[in-house]
Amino acid sequence: MKNSRLTIACSLILVCLCGQSSAFAAPQATDLEHVLSWLPLDTETVFVSNGPFTFPATFPESERGTDKVREQEVDRLLQCLPMALFDIKEGRLLQQLKGLQVQIAIEGSRHARSPNGLGEQPYEGAAIVVFAPSSQINPHAVLQKLERKSTRSEEIEGVHVLVFQQEMEGDLLTTYAAFPGRDVAVVASNRDYLRMVLTRRKNGTKKRALPDSLPEWRVIDRNAPYFGIRHYDRNQAQSDPSSPFGGRKAANFPDERAVGFAFSMGGTNPRRVSMTYFSGDPTMKMEESPFQVLATSPDAHGIDSEFQSAGPGALRVSCSFKSVEGLDFFIFALEGFMGHAIYL
Secondary structure, three states: OOOOOOOOOEOOEEEEEOOOHHHOEOOOOOOHHHHHOOOOOOOOEEEEEEEEEEOOOOOOOOOOOOOOOOHHHHHHHHHHHHHHHHOEOOOHHHHHHOOOEEEEEEEEEEOOOOOOOOEEOOOEEEEEEEEOOOOOOOHHHHHHHHHHHOOEEEEEOOEEEEEEOOEEOOEEOOEEEEEEEOOEEEEEOOHHHHHHHHHHHHHOOOOOOOOOOOHHHHHOOOOOOEEEEEEOOHHHOOOOOOOOOOOOOOOOOOOOOEEEEEEEEEOOEEEEEEEEEEEOOOOOOHHHOOOHHHHHOHHHHHEEEEEEEOOOOEEEEEEEEOOHHHHHHHHHHHHHHOOOOEEO
């Protein structure tokens, strides 16, 4: 099974550039808190990969024909989760950015929906990559390589945009890519989400999406190589099939008192991935939580899962991988927990 999210071909890309070369902002010190402040306030989910690491030429697929799971394979799959939207136009954008040193990669998202057919849930979001000071983007060269595939152009917040379109499984997906600075690339799946990211980056803001007061941050080491959180948005109960609110749906685990979810890799055992589920129900049992799938599904046999309570209403599972199939299923389940469920 391929990692569908990492191999997804995006349908519509807008490549945004800030005019002539002199208009591009100079590199600036950019850390996690700074990038989080660019995200719209109603962002529900973030994936984070901390650098430094090298931007890939291709996104990884699990290695078939062997049961052995290599540490590098786990790293690459988790590392690329925040950058899945960059895999556009048969990998053309990846080829333009390959080899650059990444300082941090973040994807923020909201408002997930059901797909019209198979594949991943469509959602509004943006993948943001901040490159190290030693790596610079050449926006005009990137434009030149992608321009031949464009179908139209427009302006977003004063930024020139190229548009590319493709249909997938009955869904017309939209992807927007922007270069607001020589060290920053943004690829978004929604025009308004991109507009808000660009505006908040330019103007600054005092309020931040997913504030530090949320309980999910208490279990996250922000220096871990890979982590993510999802703070459930009750306003999306009727439209998001992965929402825990509103009863049983196609891609959820019902819990009317659900709070959020967090995962990270690192800590006391750097080769295990820890996931924590938060509920307002202090009597929540493992078999009632999303983690039940890791205990009961035949596809989870290749995962070594250790379950434990993390306090009233908080459940934790720590995972390592005994087979490639187990790693595949873990990524599939993780994306579902984070609101990017894949319909097969």
